[in-house]
Amino acid sequence: MTHRATLDFLLNDWLDAPALCQRPFHADHSADTFAAVLDLSEQVATEQFAPINRLVDIEEPEFDGERVLLPKQTEAALNCFSEAGLMAASKPEAVGGMQLPTVVEMASMSFFYKASVALAAYPMLTRGNANTIFAHGTPTQIDVFAKPGFAGTSFGTMCLSEPQAGSSLSDIRTKAVPDTGCGDWANDPLGPRYRLSGNKMWISGGEHEMGDNIVHLVLAKIPDATGQLVSGVRGISLFIVPRKLVSAEGEISDIRNDVALAGLNHKCGYRGTVNTLLNFGEGKYLVDGQSGAVGYLIGGEGKGLSCMFTLMNEARIAVGLGATMLAYAGFEASLDYAKQRPQGRHASPAGKDPSSPQVPIIEHTDVKRMLMAQKAIAEGGLALGLYCARLVDEESTGTEAQAHEARQLLELLTPIAKSWPSEWAQEANSLAIQVFGGYGYTRDFPVEQYWRDNRLNMIHEGTHGIQGLDLLGRKVLMNQGAALKLLMARVHATAQQAFAQDANQDKSKSTLSEHAEALQSAWQEIAAAAQAAWSTAKPEEALANATAYMQGFGHGVLAWMWLELAMSAERSEHLPADFRAGKRAACDYFFNYELPKIGAWLGVAARRDMTCAQASAAMF
Amino acid sequence: MTHRATLDFLLNDWLDAPALCQRPFHADHSADTFAAVLDLSEQVATEQFAPINRLVDIEEPEFDGERVLLPKQTEAALNCFSEAGLMAASKPEAVGGMQLPTVVEMASMSFFYKASVALAAYPMLTRGNANTIFAHGTPTQIDVFAKPGFAGTSFGTMCLSEPQAGSSLSDIRTKAVPDTGCGDWANDPLGPRYRLSGNKMWISGGEHEMGDNIVHLVLAKIPDATGQLVSGVRGISLFIVPRKLVSAEGEISDIRNDVALAGLNHKCGYRGTVNTLLNFGEGKYLVDGQSGAVGYLIGGEGKGLSCMFTLMNEARIAVGLGATMLAYAGFEASLDYAKQRPQGRHASPAGKDPSSPQVPIIEHTDVKRMLMAQKAIAEGGLALGLYCARLVDEESTGTEAQAHEARQLLELLTPIAKSWPSEWAQEANSLAIQVFGGYGYTRDFPVEQYWRDNRLNMIHEGTHGIQGLDLLGRKVLMNQGAALKLLMARVHATAQQAFAQDANQDKSKSTLSEHAEALQSAWQEIAAAAQAAWSTAKPEEALANATAYMQGFGHGVLAWMWLELAMSAERSEHLPADFRAGKRAACDYFFNYELPKIGAWLGVAARRDMTCAQASAAMF
Structure with a gap:
């Protein structure tokens, strides 16, 4: 089934996105305008992004000593994205936006991530950057710095890590001192300078x-x-630092700010996104005869990390969606290959005759398993991404009660939305290579690149380990576990619905109720594991297996998604039978093959297994 | 602990390799000569192979229209290997060998795979090629074609796959017709021509x-x-086809045989090994004015596949060891990095002070987990590889009873020795990247290359899926399950030894008996799953989950290995305490974190889950 058919199902049948048009902010929209945006997105992604995805892998960014050179096709493709108005798709018209729901914006983005995750990183970062300024900036900062981002005429970055401070942001050493040489620095129209x-x-x-x-x-x-410098995160502030200085009226000057390229990173994949080491204030470009990069405070002193989390949370969900769409891309490519490639014969007695013709490899059960696993990961990940986007919509245009609930669920689900696709898309892409066999290992086919590209996703925007600590160390605990309770209530509701829906079915053919029971018991186990992990109230014991806990939690969330999707497909009688049966098969796959894995992960967390914690460096 | 220290432990303390010197074939050897071979191997690998491993990744083989060009350092490194006499290490002196046990030869090879798996592929293939001729060839064929291989002056290949016949070898179309133009073709001294x-x-x-x-x-x-052409594998024969024609006296002529390069494959990794598409007999190089590549039959008509299995079985174990050593290389690199890199603070209350200095990342439990997993995979895989090599020694120089038992165990364990390291080294290398964080994703560090190189190992020499079918479709069934019974008897003996050894210990501190119980119950589950899978006697049901079954079986084998190693370390009081504690910790890790995973894999096999088998192509 096509990506678009699955999106339509997720948006219309499952999440009822068109209902959002009843809210004033989206009043100008309808199912038709949503469809038009998806049509356009698919077209631009397919025609402008996908054809150059290998090119941007081969022609890595280069520094000629003066300028960073990218293939010229990069800018052309990105211009098409901006010109389609997609950068600010979900933003108010006042800043050049289309006032679309976030869930539609995410669906639109899914085409671009699938076509070229490295190219899509530019609008992803620029949008996140502009959103952050939009959320925390002054009206002038929004006009001058966010609007050009939303228009796609300026690009945006997020500068957090330093060579000595990666995961440990509290250890950053970049220093900001008042620009007293410029007169009334504290009252600069662009913000304290x-x-x-x-x-x-x-x-x-x-x-x-x-x-x-x-x-x-x-x-x-x-x-x-x-x-x-103040130790810890309390000392961190956020600054807007333009590459070229800009006037309070938004006019971009020719004056380079004191931001110098110190080097390019040469990556295993994701090569179409230039990745840099930047030196701020080393004096390469003097401004007013002085070294130091000019930056404008945003969001107030010491509020840097909390402002940056606007961008980071958005980026984490985006990274997860990017991973999901790499899984999707590999799924589509290997599915297509499996239908074409003849090799071998059936395992059944009929396949014993070596003079009979070979069959397409999609006829082999192990190949179907590899495709089904990819389908479960890609479509399940997409469902999770859109579910989170739908929560963003609840948060921004729902009632106060809806917003409150959505905010908590989002906080809890963000580490999963980031980590689960990152980890499992890797497996999906590996299976895509495997379906292709030796061909998949060559650069003549796209799957090895997807696999290389995706490997970054478990690292950037908070490593896998950091996501685990966030989940078990903060999110399941916050407000006395209120978010976890909310999530479990939703899971419970899904299970109840499955029991009810099953009552209308021929029971002998349906295992919905069995899945619902497995889901409920999985979530009991997930909740119990968190409790057991924290039962001694010692973080070093509770968090010793935070990553494993997150893996179990993630599979629990995806099982929930798949039961939701299978039920929704069953109810959607207007859809083709194969489409609906496919959703059900992927659900069955997930419950039969994947969900049983959670015991091994949750077990070590629940037992507070200290095997690793107690190992000394000398024992390795 | 060093690779060499672990090898010494495995060879001397665990497998008692020096005892092999009591056998006539190895009579000239001793623990000292074994050590000298390992010293030399480590030196050559470290000085000649490792330094150019990145170079051969970057400077991919090129075809200039006439010749295939490799970096000149490739030949220089391979010459050092041959000049050290390692190519025929385990072979009789009569063919230029050293008469070493295979287990020592494998230990020697482990250094080369770790240093550069792509370079080591040349001697691996050449040795396997010469071994096959040595096993199945006439005395003249051995003199003319095997000896130069053992000397390292000629190179060897294995030519099985064709564009339309990869996993399905019975579908090959390469044709061999008697070379009637050369006179008495059937009685050519080099074999039927x-x-x-x-x-x-x-x-x-x-x-x-x-x-x-x-x-x-x-x-x-x-x-x-x-x-x-006869359909199926019965029709397949094996031929020796030299690139340049050779006289019956072994003189290599300047006459090119009709074997032409049709193209180079451009791979994701493993780039130091040139990989080609060859056209035989297309008429590019005429021999005696005629097209057709001259080839000499070896092993008899229709015996091709069974002869080739000499090479394939050896290559499968070698591929497994290669994967293991990539895991080892990544483990060593990331361990080293983890000891040096400061980042973050402890999860305990002491880590709360942000002004305290950052700690080396090896202090973080999640990093220890990633290192411990790598240790368990790398050292466990090495143990399995050497265990199999020790079986080869039993087969070739043991008593008839030992040889018979060893042969069956080897057949059963070969798919595991190939598949388990291939799959889990991928995970190990991914964890190595993760320990390095962003740095691991750059080409400035070696781990991303290990990860790329290893991805081939689940594909070549029989894909993962093929190994699963071989295991569950053939090996566990053969001789009424005799091999499986033999293996389970050995596992049982290990468990009994654990119970006995535990009796001498302070029980409160030891979990050896618990592990032994878990091991026995795992093997009951493995045996029961095979029985349940075959209970309907329908291959299409039994084999529907052969890959998952193999994953469960593989973890069962590795758990057995780790219990063996932990017990052996406990008994080896002459070894440093940290070394012994490390083996025990890795054993605990495997039993606590890994073995519990088998239920999910074995469950689908035992239930004959047909979710994937029943999915139609249209449902994906």
Whole structure:
């Protein structure tokens, strides 16, 4: 089934996205305008992004000593994206947006991630950057720095990591001091004006010649009265640092800010996204005769990390969707190959005759297993991504009660939306290679690139380990476990619905109720494991197996998604029988093959297994 | 602990390799000569192979229209290997060998696979090629074609796959017809002389300018009286096809045989091994004015596949060891990094002070988990590889009873020795990348290359799916399940030994008995799953989940290995305490974190789950 057919099913049959048009913010929209946006997105992605995905892998960004050079096709493709108005799809008209629901925007993005995840990273970062300024900036900052991002004329970055501070952001050393040389620095129309100095590592889109400007969002510390940097996250503030200086009226000057490229990172994959090491304030580009990168405080002193989390949470869900769509891309490619490639014969007695013709490999059960696993990962991941986007819509345009509930669920689900697709798309892409056999290992087919591209997703925007700590160390505990209770109530409701829906069916043919029972028992186990992990109230014991816990939790969430999808497909009698049967088969696959894995993961968390914790460095 | 220390432990303390010196064939050897071979191997691998492993990844083989060009360092490194006499390490002196046990030869090879798996592929293939000729060839064929291989002056290949026949070898179309133009073709001193024509795909080492010659071993079909190729594997014969023709006295001529390069494959990894598409008999190089590649029949008509299995079985174990050593290489690199890299603070209350210095990441439990998993995979895989090599020694120099038992165990364990490391080294290398974080994703560190290189191992020498069918479809069934019974008796003996050894310990501190109980129950489950899978006697049901069954079986084998190693370490009081504690910790890790996974895999096999089998192509 096509990606578009699955999106239509998810948006219309399952999530009832058209109902959002009843809300004032989306009043100008309808199922038809949603469809038009998806049509356009698929077309631009297919025609502009997909054809150059291998090119941007081969022609890696280069630095000629002066400029960072990308294949010229990169900017052309990104321009098509912006010109389609997609950058600000979900934003108010006042900032150039289309006022679409986030869930539709995410569905639109899914085409671009699938076509070229490395190219799609540019709009993803630019949009996240502009959204953050839109959420925390002053009206002038929004006009000057967010609007060009939404229009796609400027690009955006997020500058968090430093060579000595990756996962441990509290250890950043980039320093911001008031730009006292510029007069009334505290009342600059663009915001309190500082000079930044320090080194930022892993900055995607950090330097290139595309667009009119690059707007960096930079975490830095303002020294206290004694000149010391405040330890910990409390000391972190956020700054807008444009590559070229901009006037309060938004005019972009030719004056380069003191931000210099220190090097390009040469990656295993994701090569179409330039990734840089940037030096702020090293004096390469003097501004007003002085070194120090000019930056404008946004969101208030010491609020840097909490402002940046606007971007990070969005980026985490986006990374998860990107991973999902790599799984989708590999699924589509290997499915197509499996239907074409003849090899071998059936395992049944009929296949014993070696003079009979070979069959397409999709006839082999093990190949079907590899395709079904990919389908379960790709479509399940897409469902999770859109479910989260739907929660964003509840949060921004729902009632207060809906928003409150959505916010908590989103916080709890974000580490899963990021980690689960990142981990399982890797498996999906590996299976895609396997379906192709030796051909899949060559660069003549696209799947090895998907597999390489995806490997970044477990690392950036918070590593897998960090997501596990966030989930078990913070999210399941917050507000006395309120978010977990909310989630379990929704899971319970799904199970009840399955029992009810099953009552209308021929029971002998349906295992919906069995799946619902398995789901409920899985969630009892997930909740119990968290409780057992924390039963001694010692973080070093509770969190010793946070990653394994997250794996079990993630599979629990996906099983829930799949039961939802199978039921929705069963109810959607207007859809083709094969389509509906396919959703049901993937659901069965997930419950029969995948969900039984959770015991091994949750077990170590529940037992507070200290095998690893207690190993000394000398024992390895 | 060092690779060498672990090898010494495995060879001396666990497998008692020095005892083999009591056998006449190894009478000139001792623990000292074994050590000297390992010293030399480590030195050559470290000094000649490791330093160019990245180079051969970057400087991929190229075809200039005339010749295949490899970096010149490739031949220099391989010459050092041959000059050290390692190619024929385990072979009789009569063919230039050292008469070492196979287990020592494998231990020696482990250094080369770790240093550069792509370079090590050349001696691996050449040795396997020469071994096959040694096993099935006439004395003249051995002198002319095997000896130069053992000396390392000629290279060897295996030519099985064709574009239309990968996993399905019975469908090969390469044709061999008597070379009636050469006089008494049937009585050529080099063997019955044929002319071959056909296309061979995925031929590693298929064309290059190194050494004096390349000896291809080629599967082809001899047409029957009606001129038809016999369907199925019965029709397959094996031929020796030298790149340059050779006289019966072994003189290599300048006459190119009719074997032409049709293309190079451009792979995701393993790039140091040239991989080719070869056309046999297309007429590019005429021999005696005629097209057709000259080939000499070996092993008799229709015996091709069974002869080739000499090479394939050896290659499968070698592929497994290669994968294991990639896991080992990633483990060593990430362990080293984890000890050096400061980042973050402890999860315990002591880590709350953000002004305290950051700790090396090896202090974090999740990093220890990633290292422990790698250790369990790398060292466990190495143990399995050497255990299989020890069985080869039993088979070739043991008593008749030992040989008979060893042969059956080897047949049963070969699909595991191939598949388990291939699959789990991928996970290990992914964890190595993860330990490095963003740095691991760059080409400035070696781990991303290990990860790319390893991805081939689940594909070549019989895909993962093929190994599963071999295991559940043939090996567990053969001789009324005799091999499985033998294996289970050994597992049972290990468990009994654990109960006994535990009796001498402070029980409160030891979980050996618990592990032994878990091991026995796992093997009951493995045996029961095979029985349940076959209970309807329908291959299409029994084999529907052969891959999952193999995964469960593989984890069962590795758990057995780890209990063996933990007990052996406990008994080896002469070894450093940290070394012994490390083996025990890895054993605990395997039993606590890994073995509990088998239920999910074995469950679908035992239930004969037909979810995937019953899915139609239209449902995906």
